[in-house]
């Protein structure tokens with residue numbers, strides 16, 4: 001047992017749906033979005049999105065110059081798509097890590113099983129989906 005805080009991501013339904021639609025719209029190029037929300041006691045709640053200024057993307061990479069971002073404490077990370085292949089973060093993804101969490105969505109961007117969350121070390125973070133919770137109750 002370490003002293004490291006166990007992290008979890010809570011993805012609100014509206015943000016979830018918008019991420020999936022944005023990834024589909026940008027396909028076959030990668031899509032990239034900034035995740036907005038808050039982090040408290042290891043729980044990262046994502047309830048909004050922002051399109052980063054001056055973002056660039058092609059079929060294997062999507063990024064943005066972090067120096068153009070306004071200082072905004074609601075920015076908790078990024079979401080980007082992997083049009084082909086797995087949702088594993090690439091070395092480039094880890095080098096360009098921003099915030100607390102990196103969400104990667106793999107093609108075909110249809111289901112919760114296409115969405116993964118990673119920390120800056122490339123460890124997977126469990127995601128709680130608001131939509132899935134609603135179906136259970």
Ligand SMILES: [Zn+2]
Nearest residue numbers: 082089090093
């Ligand atoms: Zn990537």
